[in-house]
Amino acid sequence: MRVALFVTCLVDQLWPSVGTATVRVLERAGCEVLFDERQTCCGQPAFNSGYRDEARTVARAFLEVYGRDDAEALVLPSGSCAAMVHHMAELFDESDPWHARAKAVAARTHELGAFLVNVLGVDDVGATFAGRVTWHDACHGLRDLGIREEPRRLLAKVRGIEFVEASSAESCCGFGGTFSVKYPAISVAMLDQKLQALELDEVDTIVSGDVSCLMQIGGRLARRKSPIRTLHLAELLASER
Amino acid sequence: MSASGKEAPGPEAIAHLDSEHFDEAVVKALGDEVLRGALRNATELFSSRRSAAVASLPDWEDLRERARAIKEETLANLDAFLEEFAANAEREGVQVHWARDAAEACEVVLAVARATGATTAVKSKSMTTEEIGLNDALERGGLLPVETDLGEWIIQLAGETPSHIIVPAIHKTKAQIAELFVEKLGIPPTDDVTELTLAARRVLRETFAQADLGISGVNFGIAETGSFLVLENEGNARMTTSLPRAHIAVMGIEKVIPLFEDLEVFLRLLPRSGTGQHLTSYQTIFTGPRREGREGPEELHLLIVDNGRSAMLRERVTRQSLACIRCGACLNACPVYQQIGGHAYGSVYPGPIGAVITPQLAGLDKAAKLPFASSLCGACRDVCPVKIDIPQLLLHLRARIVLGDGPPGGKSTREGRFLERLAFRAWAWAMAGPRRYRFTAWVTRIVQPVVVGDGRIGRLARRLVPPLGAWTAARELRAAAPRSFRAEWRRTKGKV
Numbered sequence: 001m002r003v004a005l006f007v008t009c010l011v012d013q014l015w016p017s018v019g020t021a022t023v024r025v026l027e028r029a030g031c032e033v034l035f036d037e038r039q040t041c042c043g044q045p046a047f048n049s050g051y052r053d054e055a056r057t058v059a060r061a062f063l064e065v066y067g068r069d070d071a072e073a074l075v076l077p078s079g080s081c082a083a084m085v086h087h088m089a090e091l092f093d094e095s096d097p098w099h100a101r102a103k104a105v106a107a108r109t110h111e112l113g114a115f116l117v118n119v120l121g122v123d124d125v126g127a128t129f130a131g132r133v134t135w136h137d138a139c140h141g142l143r144d145l146g147i148r149e150e151p152r153r154l155l156a157k158v159r160g161i162e163f164v165e166a167s168s169a170e171s172c173c174g175f176g177g178t179f180s181v182k183y184p185a186i187s188v189a190m191l192d193q194k195l196q197a198l199e200l201d202e203v204d205t206i207v208s209g210d211v212s213c214l215m216q217i218g219g220r221l222a223r224r225k226s227p228i229r230t231l232h233l234a235e236l237l238a239s240e241r
Numbered sequence: 242m243s244a245s246g247k248e249a250p251g252p253e254a255i256a257h258l259d260s261e262h263f264d265e266a267v268v269k270a271l272g273d274e275v276l277r278g279a280l281r282n283a284t285e286l287f288s289s290r291r292s293a294a295v296a297s298l299p300d301w302e303d304l305r306e307r308a309r310a311i312k313e314e315t316l317a318n319l320d321a322f323l324e325e326f327a328a329n330a331e332r333e334g335v336q337v338h339w340a341r342d343a344a345e346a347c348e349v350v351l352a353v354a355r356a357t358g359a360t361t362a363v364k365s366k367s368m369t370t371e372e373i374g375l376n377d378a379l380e381r382g383g384l385l386p387v388e389t390d391l392g393e394w395i396i397q398l399a400g401e402t403p404s405h406i407i408v409p410a411i412h413k414t415k416a417q418i419a420e421l422f423v424e425k426l427g428i429p430p431t432d433d434v435t436e437l438t439l440a441a442r443r444v445l446r447e448t449f450a451q452a453d454l455g456i457s458g459v460n461f462g463i464a465e466t467g468s469f470l471v472l473e474n475e476g477n478a479r480m481t482t483s484l485p486r487a488h489i490a491v492m493g494i495e496k497v498i499p500l501f502e503d504l505e506v507f508l509r510l511l512p513r514s515g516t517g518q519h520l521t522s523y524q525t526i527f528t529g530p531r532r533e534g535r536e537g538p539e540e541l542h543l544l545i546v547d548n549g550r551s552a553m554l555r556e557r558v559t560r561q562s563l564a565c566i567r568c569g570a571c572l573n574a575c576p577v578y579q580q581i582g583g584h585a586y587g588s589v590y591p592g593p594i595g596a597v598i599t600p601q602l603a604g605l606d607k608a609a610k611l612p613f614a615s616s617l618c619g620a621c622r623d624v625c626p627v628k629i630d631i632p633q634l635l636l637h638l639r640a641r642i643v644l645g646d647g648p649p650g651g652k653s654t655r656e657g658r659f660l661e662r663l664a665f666r667a668w669a670w671a672m673a674g675p676r677r678y679r680f681t682a683w684v685t686r687i688v689q690p691v692v693v694g695d696g697r698i699g700r701l702a703r704r705l706v707p708p709l710g711a712w713t714a715a716r717e718l719r720a721a722a723p724r725s726f727r728a729e730w731r732r733t734k735g736k737v
Contacts (some may be wrong), residue, residue, distance in 0.1 A: 050641075
């Protein structure tokens with residue numbers, strides 16, 4: 001299957017290894033991966049902060065890239081940005097041609113894990129990983145897109161993995177985009193409560209489908225000098241040892 | 242119910258409103274370990290009880306759909322349903338009053354109290370009376386209002402406001418309540434809950450015997466029959482509405498439902514969502530005052546209050562705010578509420594639903610901070626029994642606040658957003674094309690080493706760029722990678 005990769009701005013600039021891993025996993029699952037270098041951002045930071053005009057500007061740039069490509073699916077290593085693409089049409093009046101374009105793009109947009117399991121029907125990508133791993137459900141993937149079982153099915157097929165379901169798996173990590181810097185104290189308090197339940201389970205790796213959550217979780221763990229490390233789903237699935 | 246600006250809610254729409262000091266209140270709440278412990282225990286308990294109660298109904302999702310559909314139908318024709326409800330209530334002998342705002346509503350209750358010659362009024366729990374500041378108004382009018390719901394009574398005794406829609410004293414520990422009783426009631430120190438409850442009961446029974454007026458809220462008004470329903474667990478609402486000579490029930494315009502049989506849906510949703518009960522201990526349906534062969538108070542009044550609600554009917558997205566049945570489930574599920582509690586919101590309506598209805602009732606400029614105090618995690622939407630899309634409402638209100646959409650002549654909500662606006666304009670420019678994007682990334686990599694460093698420039702940058710300082714106060718910053726993914730893709734010609 002010909003797949004367009006929207007790597008997301010955060011992965012592109014801060015976590016290129018997640019992009020590389022995504023390509024590897026998709027190719028291993030039999031996809032041909034297309035990467036359009038005109039891509040930038042989905043517009044979510046502005047949309048979620050109330051800056052609709054600014055979000056619209058960026059959304060149009062996004063739709064210029066993906067409104068005309070000939071890929072069968074658009075895949076993102078992020079539930080949050082995938083959810084934003086699903087919300088994109090709300091930025092335009094129903095009579096606006098951009099509305100229909102946004103809907104058409106959203107219809108073939110998928111978060112990586114959900115794409116592998118639901119579209120390709122693949123839950124084993126041949127990954128091997130040694131460690132005690134727990135999963136963090138990123139909110140938009142979980143509650144906007146309903147992605148819950150897909151990553152767990154993928155993790156279950158990783159060789160050597162010891163999977164621990166945390167009681168706080170579905171609790172928000174406190175990131176929330178600009179919320180994390182508008183209300184940093186609440187944001188960190190939310191995360192600390194979530195981590196309390198995680199650390200009791202004695203895991204060594206926290207895996208999630210969104211680097212924004214990993215930035216929040218990893219940034220706090222690093223400050224606390226915690227030995228627990230963070231990993232993106234794509235990195236785990238690309239891992240061969 | 243016109244859409245004219247004149248009927249925009251006044252500044253006194255919500256009594257004791259103090260949402261402008263949200264930031265300070267958050268700091269205070271987060272520093273209060275006793276409060277946070279009490280919140281953690283209570284919200285966890287209510288959330289787990291709710292989950293268990295919901296699991297006992299296999300058709301939960303179907304019920305939610307039906308409840309939402311009933312509310313949608315009602316709100317789309319609210320004027321007609323209200324008229325039908327009022328007409329049928331009057332036919333049953335109820336004296337129906339209407340109030341446009343909080344001040345008018347309080348006046349109506351005072352007038353009823355004066356006409357009955359009441360000096361003491363007993364009250365059962367009602368958020369609408371909290372919203373309109375009824376207790377203050379009654380006291381100013383020379384009456385003694387006494388709350389009879391145990392939690393509300395504790396709050397009144399302590400001179401506080403509720404911090405939760407259905408559990409008003411959720412922020413208080415047993416020890417704090419015991420201390421309060423020793424101080425205010427003069428009872429010997431005890432930590433026995435039964436002893437404490439009995440002490441409250443002794444005081445309240447005497448008050449019930451003296452009161453000439455009973456004031457209650459309304460959970461549901463039934464248009465078809467002109468009846469209304471009050472749910473409770475302590476029996477205090479039943480005493481409030483049956484012992485005094487007169488009873489006045491206060492309800493928001495959104496509490497009406499079309500048919501008696503609609504209760505079948507809501508009575509299964511509300512107690513399960515609120516307290517995790519299959520049904521509350523008491524449900525009382527009022528259809529007219531005492532008559533030949535029918536029980537009830539001699540006089541039955543019904544006060545229907547708008548107070549800014551009809552403005553929410555204008556748009557489909559905001560209209561759903563009026564579907565709320567005040568169960569409080571979104572508060573218990575909210576990770577922000579779990580950390581800061583209800584008082585920090587500075588509104589009688591805290592938590593996710595409070596963050597969306599407070600700015601709509603009192604004016605965006607009065608509570609402009611609340612819609613931003615959310616990570617948009619969506620846990621509130623998942624538990625809402627009437628499927629209100631609270632994140633969607635939060636986003637809608639954020640957009641209106643950013644546009645400076647406040648009441649005419651009011652303090653602009655745009656103030657203080659100059660730098661943020663500038664930042665988002667710059668960001669949108671940078672993201673609107675690949676060249677600008679690459680240029681911005683290039684600049685970032687140049688300034689990054691000094692900005693994120695521990696040197697003097699780094700410290701200065703964290704002071705001058707508030708988001709940077711806010712992030713790094715308790716978290717390490719993730720720096721841009723030496724080579725972006727796109728650079729890697731280009732370098733390897735797609736063979737990353």
